[in-house]
Structure formats: C-alpha cells, structure tokens
Amino acid sequence: MAGTNSASSSSPSALLPTFARLDIGFERGEGAWLFDTKGDRYLDFGSGIAVNALGHAHPHLVAALKAQAEKLWHTSNLYQIPDGERLAQRLVEHSFADTVFFTNSGAEALECAIKMARKYHAASGHPEKFRIVTFEGAFHGRTLATLAAGGQQKYLEGFGPKVDGFDQVPFADHEAIEKAITPETAAILIEPIQGEGGVRVVPTQCLRGLRALCDQHGLLLIFDEVQCGMGRTGHLFAHQRSGVTPDIMALAKGIGGGFPMGACLATREAGKGMTAGSHGTTFGGNPLAMAVGNAVMDVMLAPGFLDHVSAMALLFKQKLAALKDRHPRVIAEIRGEGLLMGIKTAIPNTELTAALLKGKMLAVGAGDNVVRLLPPLIIDESLIDEAIRRLDAAAMRLEHERGLSGAGSTA
Numbered sequence: 001m002a003g004t005n006s007a008s009s010s011s012p013s014a015l016l017p018t019f020a021r022l023d024i025g026f027e028r029g030e031g032a033w034l035f036d037t038k039g040d041r042y043l044d045f046g047s048g049i050a051v052n053a054l055g056h057a058h059p060h061l062v063a064a065l066k067a068q069a070e071k072l073w074h075t076s077n078l079y080q081i082p083d084g085e086r087l088a089q090r091l092v093e094h095s096f097a098d099t100v101f102f103t104n105s106g107a108e109a110l111e112c113a114i115k116m117a118r119k120y121h122a123a124s125g126h127p128e129k130f131r132i133v134t135f136e137g138a139f140h141g142r143t144l145a146t147l148a149a150g151g152q153q154k155y156l157e158g159f160g161p162k163v164d165g166f167d168q169v170p171f172a173d174h175e176a177i178e179k180a181i182t183p184e185t186a187a188i189l190i191e192p193i194q195g196e197g198g199v200r201v202v203p204t205q206c207l208r209g210l211r212a213l214c215d216q217h218g219l220l221l222i223f224d225e226v227q228c229g230m231g232r233t234g235h236l237f238a239h240q241r242s243g244v245t246p247d248i249m250a251l252a253k254g255i256g257g258g259f260p261m262g263a264c265l266a267t268r269e270a271g272k273g274m275t276a277g278s279h280g281t282t283f284g285g286n287p288l289a290m291a292v293g294n295a296v297m298d299v300m301l302a303p304g305f306l307d308h309v310s311a312m313a314l315l316f317k318q319k320l321a322a323l324k325d326r327h328p329r330v331i332a333e334i335r336g337e338g339l340l341m342g343i344k345t346a347i348p349n350t351e352l353t354a355a356l357l358k359g360k361m362l363a364v365g366a367g368d369n370v371v372r373l374l375p376p377l378i379i380d381e382s383l384i385d386e387a388i389r390r391l392d393a394a395a396m397r398l399e400h401e402r403g404l405s406g407a408g409s410t411a
C-alpha cells in the first residue's frame with residue numbers, strides 16, 4: 001500500500017517520537033502565510049520558532065539558494081570559502097565582534113562560546129577558570145553542555161550526570177550573581193531576552209550591571225542572541241538598544257532565514273585561545289549556508305529595513321495592549337520587545353494557542369504560561385491587523401467556552 005510512510009492515525013510514524021507534533025503539515029509558504037496539505041491558509045506568527053525572519057519563500061533568498069545550488073554546495077573547511085569570509089566581515093562590521101565561527105545550529109554556536117570562554121582563561125594562564133554563571137528560565141540548546149547551561153531539570157532527567165561547570169542563579173538577581181562568582185568562574189552567559197523561558201526581557205540596567213561585574217572580576221560576558229538577535233528587536237542585535245556589548249555572542253535561528261546555520265561572534269581578545277585545530281565543524285559555514293546568510297544580510301542591512309521592524313513592533317505592541325484591555329480574563333500581560341512578543345495568559349497558554357490554531361493562526365508556547373508571537377520581520381500593518389482580529393476572535397471564543405465575559409464588552 002502506498003503512502004504508509006505518512007503519520008496517519010493508523011500507521012505509526014517512523015520518526016523518533018521526541019516531538020508532540022500537531023496534526024497539520026504544510027506544503028507551501030509565502031511571506032507570512034503557510035498553506036497546509038488540504039489547501040487551508042494559516043497566518044504564521046511563529047516563523048518556525050523565530051527562524052523564518054524574512055517570511056516564507058522570500059524571492060531574494062530563493063534566488064540566492066538556487067544560484068548557489070547550481071554552482072557548489074560543500075567543500076569543507078579545509079579550503080577557503082569566499083562567501084564565508086564576506087559574511088563574517090559583514091557581521092563584524094555591524095557588531096562588537098572581530099571574529100566569527102560558523103555553525104549549523106544554535107546549540108553548536110553556544111558550544112563554541114562555552115569552549116572559547118574556557119580556552120580564553122586557559123590561554124591566559126588560568127585553566128582553573130572554567131565555570132559559567134547562567135540564569136533560571138534560560139534555554140541554550142539540547143546538547144549535553146548547553147542543557148547543563150540551561151539547567152532545566154525536565155530536560156536533564158535521565159541523561160546521566162549533568163555536565164559540570166554551570167552555576168545557575170535566579171533571573172536578574174544581581175546579588176545572587178555576585179555570590180555565584182568564585183575563583184573558578186570564567187564567564188556569565190545570558191539571553192538579553194529569554195525566548196523559551198517566556199519572553200522575559202533583561203532590563204538595560206541589569207545588562208550594565210553584568211558588564212561591570214565581568215570587568216571587575218576578569219570574566220567574559222556571553223550573550224545568547226540565537227532567538228532575540230538578527231533584527232527581531234528592530235536592532236540587528238537585541239543588546240544594541242542597551243549600549244552594553246558582550247565579549248562573545250551566539251547567533252542562529254533567523255541568521256539563515258530557514259537554512260540551518262548559526263554563528264559564534266567574539267572580540268579578538270576573547271577568541272585568543274581558539275587557534276588552528278582547537279575547534280572545528282564539517283558542515284559549518286558551507287557555501288550553500290553562506291550564500292543564504294549573505295542574502296539574509298542583504299535584506300536586513302538595506303536602508304530602512306530595521307526602521308520598518310521598529311515601526312511594525314510599535315504598532316503591534318499598541319494593538320496588543322488594547323487587546324489585553326478587551327480580554328482581561330484571558331490575557332494577563334503583554335511583554336517583549338520588537339517582534340518578539342509574549343502574551344502571558346490568565347488561562348493555560350495551551351488553550352490560547354489551540355484557539356488561535358482553530359482560527360488558522362500559528363503562535364508558539366513558551367515557559368511562564370506565555371504564548372509567543374514571532375511574526376516574520378517583513379509584516380506590514382494589514383497583517384498586524386489580521387493577527388489582532390484572529391487573536392480577538394480566539395480570546396472571545398475562550399471567554400464563551402469558559403463562561404467568562406470580557407471586561408470591555410459593555411465599553
């Protein structure tokens with residue numbers, strides 16, 4: 001019988017069941033829209049978890065991938081990769097960094113950052129400094145080391161001893177951070193905006209405090225901008241609003257616009273221990289990835305692009321605030337920055353994502369009972385209005401189902 005490889009209810013999937021997948025599959029995308037195998041159209045405010053930063057099938061990205069596909073896919077890092085040199089140069093020109101290592105994923109970018117921080121101290125004559133201070137609610141990936149850095153018990157359970165070298169402190173608790181610093185501490189690692197943890201924005205004051213602590217104790221400051229970076233906040237990198245710069249930064253998700261890639265950026269000083277042979281990757285920075293990465297940069301660095309993101313973000317935030325006023329029984333709080341927004345729900349967050357799905361809109365759950373809204377950065381005002389309409393309808397449906405009335409119903 002044909003088609004037995006599909007995950008229909010009668011035949012079990014051949015995929016390792018690590019994901020609780022919804023029963024929808026998409027076959028085509030265009031901008032902020034996705035079309036499923038039945039032809040239904042969905043408004044995509046999840047962007048494949050902040051990955052499709054320029055929406056689906058962006059013509060410039062498609063053209064770059066096609067052109068590169070006909071020339072050269074992979075050569076390995078045994079040889080020069082001119083497009084990689086160019087992309088690294090562009091990232092350096094627009095950031096604090098002097099040097100870039102390309103990876104295939106966020107976790108690998110973090111692994112590079114962690115190894116680099118340890119090696120920096122070893123190269124400085126302090127191999128005993130290897131521990132990294134991290135924060136509750138953090139998410140840094142699913143490798144053994146990045147899981148230990150994230151410190152979430154539910155993800156560590158059953159996988160043997162936790163990788164040593166990570167000391168977790170409460171979110172934005174300056175005193176606890178200071179206490180956690182010992183002669184063995186190498187670095188502080190933080191997401192300027194926690195994504196998976198529930199769209200929790202680290203206040204500028206706090207980032208400044210971390211920079212000061214690092215300078216005072218000779219530690220490296222590492223920012224995980226895998227989710228909040230690459231234009232999502234209206235700045236190319238989320239920390240740029242604060243004026244605080246890290247020594248090392250991990251990027252991924254939006255950097256490839258859907259092509260799997262990541263990067264670890266660093267100052268020359270922080271990267272000083274990473275000499276030839278000290279780290280590597282087979283696929284990282286290959287010609288296909290670099291062609292698409294440069295195409296993403298072409299769009300994001302074009303005059304007006306980041307201003308457009310900021311303008312749309314402001315509009316979206318205002319309309320979300322009004323939505324919250326209309327539905328206080330469903331929406332407890334609006335949080336976030338730029339186009340990385342979170343709705344903290346007054347009901348289980350899964351009920352709102354399910355109601356949105358019924359209304360053919362995609363959003364992504366997060367910790368702290370939050371629903372993440374991560375639209376592609378190319379959205380316009382009419383798509384924001386469409387999203388607000390669908391959010392409104394979903395909130396109303398939930399109020400009806402639960403016998404709640406919206407406070408704004410008589411206004």
Ligand SMILES: *Cc1c(COP(=O)(O)O)cnc(C)c1O
Pocket residue numbers: 104105106107108110139140141142191195196224225226227228252253
């Ligand atoms: C997604 C994410 C990662 C891990 O990225 P992968 O590509 O899944 O390995 C790391 N840090 C943050 C902040 C993320 O959002």
